[in-house]
Amino acid sequence: MLHRVEGIVIRSMDYGEGNAIITLCTENAGKVGVLVRGAKKVRSRHAALIQLFTVGEFVFFRNNGGLGTLNSGEITQSHHPLREDLIKAAYASYACELLDRVLHDEETGSFWFRQLTACLNALEEDKEPGVIINIFEMKLLQAAGYAPELDACVICGSQKPDDQLLISPRLGGVLCRSCKHQDPPALAISPRALKLLRLFAALDLTRLGNVDVKEGTRLELKKIMRSFMDVQLGLRLKSQNFLDQLDKYEI
Structure with missing residues (x-):
C-alpha cells in the first residue's frame, strides 16, 4: 500500500551497501521506519532526505505494517543550520533520540510532531538550548507517566x-523539610528554579x-532535570554522552 506522510527524520542508519x-x-x-535504497550512493536523489532533522513529505510502500520502502520525497525544511552548528546539532540530536527511545510507535503523532518541530525551530532560532531541552524533557516525562509533583x-x-521545599527525583517531586528523611539526597531548589519548572x-x-x-x-535546572x-x-543515550563531553569544554 502506498502511504504519503509529513515527517521529521529522527534517526538515520546505514543499511547494506549504499542504503x-x-x-x-x-x-x-505515528513513528515509521522507511528503507531508502541507494541513498548513500554518489548523486543519489534521496541523499538529502535521510539527514537528521529533515522535515518533508515522504511517499513509501508498506504492506501490513513493518518497514516501508521509500518511493519519493520532498523536503519542506532541511534544518541545515542545525547540522552546521556543533552545539545546536548536539541538542537537536538529543531531542530526536529521546523521543525515539521514550515513546512507542502508537504514542507518537500530531502532538509530538508539533512539539519536535517547535523544538528544532527554537534551536535554529538561537533560543537558549538548555531551556528548550528542559521543556522538551518535561513533556517527555509527562507523556511517559513520570510527571513530577511540583505543588x-x-x-x-x-x-x-x-523557599522551604526540596526536590526529589527519586520520589518524583517536591519534598517538604519535615519529610526530608524520606530521601536524604533530595536536591536543594531555589524558588526561581521551582517556578520555572x-x-x-x-x-x-x-x-x-x-x-x-x-x-x-x-545550571540548577539542568542538574535537576538530568537527575x-x-x-x-x-x-x-549516545547524544547525552556527547552533550556531557561538550560541557567539559564550555566556558
Whole structure:
C-alpha cells in the first residue's frame, strides 16, 4: 500500500551497501521506519532526505505494517543550520533520540510532531538550548507517566512556601523539610528554579517565547532535570554522552 506522510527524520542508519533506514516522527501516522535504497550512493536523489532533522513529505510502500520502502520525497525544511552548528546539532540530536527511545510507535503523532518541530525551530532560532531541552524533557516525562509533583510534598501532601521545599527525583517531586528523611539526597531548589519548572510543566513548546534565565538558574535546572531523566527513565543515550563531553569544554 502506498502511504504519503509529513515527517521529521529522527534517526538515520546505514543499511547494506549504499542504503539507509530512516525513522520518521510523522504528523498522522505515528513513528515509521522507511528503507531508502541507494541513498548513500554518489548523486543519489534521496541523499538529502535521510539527514537528521529533515522535515518533508515522504511517499513509501508498506504492506501490513513493518518497514516501508521509500518511493519519493520532498523536503519542506532541511534544518541545515542545525547540522552546521556543533552545539545546536548536539541538542537537536538529543531531542530526536529521546523521543525515539521514550515513546512507542502508537504514542507518537500530531502532538509530538508539533512539539519536535517547535523544538528544532527554537534551536535554529538561537533560543537558549538548555531551556528548550528542559521543556522538551518535561513533556517527555509527562507523556511517559513520570510527571513530577511540583505543588505539594510528594510524601505528606502539604503545601509549603517555595523557599522551604526540596526536590526529589527519586520520589518524583517536591519534598517538604519535615519529610526530608524520606530521601536524604533530595536536591536543594531555589524558588526561581521551582517556578520555572512549573512553567515548563504547563508550557507548550509551540507557544515558547523568549525565556530569560540567568546562568546560575540554567545550571540548577539542568542538574535537576538530568537527575529526573536518569532516575525516572534510566536511559543511556549516545547524544547525552556527547552533550556531557561538550560541557567539559564550555566556558
